[in-house]
Amino acid sequence: MRCFLLLIAFGFAYALPGRASIPVHLPRGQPFQLIGLQTDYLSDPTYRLLLADVQRSAVAHRFLPTNQEIPNLPSSKPSHWFRFVFQPDKSQQHSQYLVEVGFGNIRRIDMYVVRAGRPVYHVQAGDAIGKAGRPLSFHTFVLPLPESSAQPQTVYLHIENKDVHSYFPLAVWERNSFLDHAQRASLLWGIYWGILLLMFLYHAIIWLFTHDRGYMYLALYLLAYLFYESARGSNIGARYLWPDSHWFIENNLAIFSVAVIAAFTLFYSHALNLRYSAVVFWQFLRWLSALSAVLMLVKLANWLPISSQSLAILSSYPLVFVMFLAGLRTWRHGQQAARFYVIASMCYALGFTIFVLNRTNVLPGTGFFLHYSQNIGSLLEFLFMAIGLASYVSSQQQQRLNEERRRIDVERLALVEQLRQREELDAALIDGQIQERRRVADELHDHLGSVLFSVRARLSELDSANISPQVLESLLNTVRDAYDDVRLISHNLWPDELEKLGFGYTLQQLIASLNRIGKTQFALQLSGLEDELERHAKFHLYCICLELVNNILKHAQASEASIRFLPDPAGAGLRLSVRDDGVGFQQADGSGRGLRTVRERIERLEGTVSFSKLPEGEGTWIQIRVPVHRPQTMPTLTITPIEG
Missing domain, CATH: 1.20.120 (Four Helix Bundle (Hemerythrin (Met), subunit A))
Structure with a gap:
């Protein structure tokens, strides 16, 4: 019966206004405890209530239980008072405890510790205090409780949180356990901020x-x-x-x-x-x-x-x-x-x-x-x-x-088209020149050659008694030379052998003809690559050889000359070397009219040319390099599809 009455008295005492219903107790081995369910609260819309006011019975009975493990109050404007009773464990009377308000944006916090109805401890925190507003450096507000004793103590928290929603995770910590927790939390925040x-x-x-x-x-x-x-x-x-x-x-x-x-x-x-x-x-x-x-x-x-x-x-x-x-x-x-x-x-x-x-x-x-x-x-x-x-x-x-x-493929196709058109134009020009040369050759052979042959025949019929034999012989030689020159020119304008029997054979016939009728003896050396040239390349090289031979005959006064076709050691190409032992020429850089024509033809073949005037008595050396193979196939337009 006595025990029953004591239990009733104890429960009644904690049910009285001004006392929280269940005391907070942190036993040995438990690092912390959330105290929301053991905490009462009182909203203060006037911001005027002081500790003495909330201790008076007229106000104390207005405290209400939060009924939440983490108090989350509906109002964001007023300040709040929280109250709980802390009962230290008797075996840890000299342990240090901390109260954590687990929200980092609070204007002001006042914590009061009351024993036997009298305030014995007061500590402040909050952003309004500045650097001193966090008694322990942590992202939430942590306030130390006074040194424990076996006597229960009532803790009042006055939180002014204007303009911040009312979320207050309240907990009591054993100090060393909290410091370990703070280190782990700081490490996590450091990792988060570092990332x-x-x-x-x-x-x-x-x-x-x-x-x-x-x-x-x-x-x-x-x-x-x-x-x-x-x-x-x-x-x-x-x-x-x-x-x-x-x-x-x-x-x-x-x-x-x-x-x-x-x-x-x-x-x-x-x-x-x-x-x-x-x-x-x-x-x-x-x-x-x-x-x-x-x-x-x-x-x-x-x-x-x-x-x-x-x-x-x-x-x-x-x-x-x-x-x-x-x-x-x-x-x-x-x-x-x-x-x-x-x-x-x-x-x-x-x-x-x-x-x-x-x-x-x-x-x-x-x-x-x-x-x-x-x-x-x-x-x-x-x-x-x-x-x-x-x-x-x-x-x-x-x-x-x-x-x-x-864009590159389009430009490449446009360039190829331009090259093709240029090649077609060059081919058309060459065909026109070939046709014109054939016409002129036919005219020279059929008409002027016939006339010269008739003149030679008539001169042969003249009576040598009336004309000096020397004059007659001179006239016959002149007409014969003119006739041979006309035949040679008409043949060289465009010899049929060039297309029928090949480039090398035609040059051999040309050199043989020159050696029969001229004072300059020509030597010809072929490499075998000449016949791999394209039709227009053969035409230009043949014309180049004719122009150079013509320059040697007219200006070099050479006794010997050589025309050599050699593989180009620098790459897949053909090298043409023309050399004589004559007196050389004035335009050592090849700026004469005939040699300008040679340059233009070589440029069309995408080749190079160099003119060398050798020391007196050794003549001139001309070196020409042209590619053997030129690209003929059209590039393939490849468009890679867009992925992603």
């Missing part, structure tokens, strides 16, 4: 070298997200970058949210080419981005009764949804890189949704993936964005390469 910074530097450097706007927009998106992340999560901004700028600390989340939304719109609009491929989606994204910016500006002016985080959430979802639809449409229309952007948006949306559901207690829990869902989703988003951008840039480069190949 983001490396991705930013990687894309920024690629942009500096390539000037591709896709990399620039992704680098800007990563930079904006880095600043956004500094305003939440690890709270690097409030802790290290701008710890004394109270206004900026309260509004940096809204400012950086606008920057993230703007960079998000720029990147995806460019990556999906929405301005040209999906104008409606492009305009819709622009309007949503502009609306988000306007709402954030209105929020900065305190004209909207909503927290910056809630506004960021409301602004992000429509943008991500529209981008998701635009990505699906672009993917369907053939841009394979868009599939990575679709996956990226899904990762971000999923991570952000889990984050929101967890913070609103719809999906309660404190597990790793629940707690860091937004961070994990963001990393996956940036990873797939980078893969998609690389795929997009690769496909663009492949497309440009294919276009360049098409």
Whole structure:
């Protein structure tokens, strides 16, 4: 009966106003304990309640149990009082304990420890205090409890969280266990920040070298997200970058949210080419981005009764949804890189949704993936964005390469067509010259040759008594020489043997004729490559030989001359060497009219020529090099299909 009465008294005592119903107890071996279910709360819309006020029975009975493992209160405007009773374990009376408010964006926290109705301890924290606002350097707020004793103590937390949603993970830690936890958490945050910074530097450097706007927009998106992340999560901004700028600390989340939304719109609009491929989606994204910016500006002016985080959430979802639809449409229309952007948006949306559901207690829990869902989703988003951008840039480069190949092939075909037309024109000119030469040769042989033959016959019939024998002999020799010259010229204008019996045989006949009637003796050496030449090449080389022979006969006063065809040792070609022992010529560079004709013919054969005036008494040396084979086949137009 006594035990029963004691239990009733104990329960009644803790049910009285001013006392939390269940004390917080951290037994040996347990590193921490979430205390939401053991905590009562009181909202303070006036921001005027002090510790003495909440201890009075008139106010104390208004405390309500949170009924949540992690308190998530509906109101974002008022400040809140939290109350719990901490009962240290008797075996750990000299252990040190910490109270963690597991949210990093809080304006001000006052923690009071009351024993036997009297305040014995007070510590402050919060962004409004500046660098001293975090008694322990951590991304959340961690406040030390006074040294433990066996006596229970009531802990009051006054949290002023204007403009931030009311999410308060409350926990009691054993100090050494918390320090171990802080090291692991800092390592995870360091890895997270390191990955983001490396991705930013990687894309920024690629942009500096390539000037591709896709990399620039992704680098800007990563930079904006880095600043956004500094305003939440690890709270690097409030802790290290701008710890004394109270206004900026309260509004940096809204400012950086606008920057993230703007960079998000720029990147995806460019990556999906929405301005040209999906104008409606492009305009819709622009309007949503502009609306988000306007709402954030209105929020900065305190004209909207909503927290910056809630506004960021409301602004992000429509943008991500529209981008998701635009990505699906672009993917369907053939841009394979868009599939990575679709996956990226899904990762971000999923991570952000889990984050929101967890913070609103719809999906309660404190597990790793629940707690860091937004961070994990963001990393996956940036990873797939980078893969998609690389795929997009690769496909663009492949497309440009294919276009360049098409252009080169078209130019090559145009060049081949020009060469073909030029060859046809040269062939037509050569045919015309051949026909004209044949006509002139026929005229010389049939008419002028006949006349000279008749004159020679009549002179032979003259009476030598009336004419001096020497004069008659001279006239006969002159007419005979003229007749032989006409026959030789008519034969050399275009000998039929050139086409019937070949280039080498025709030259041999020409040299034999010259050696019979001239003072200069010619030596001919053939290589066998001459007959592999094309018809127009044989024509030009034959004309070149005639021109050079004519120059030797007229100007060189040479007793001997040589014409040698040799394989070109420098490559697949033919070398023509013409040398005499005469007096040389004045135009040592080959600038005479006849030699200019030689140069022009050699240029048509795509060959080279050099003129050498040898020392006096040794004559002239002309060297000509021409290719034996010229390309005849048309190039094949090959177009590589675009992949990706």
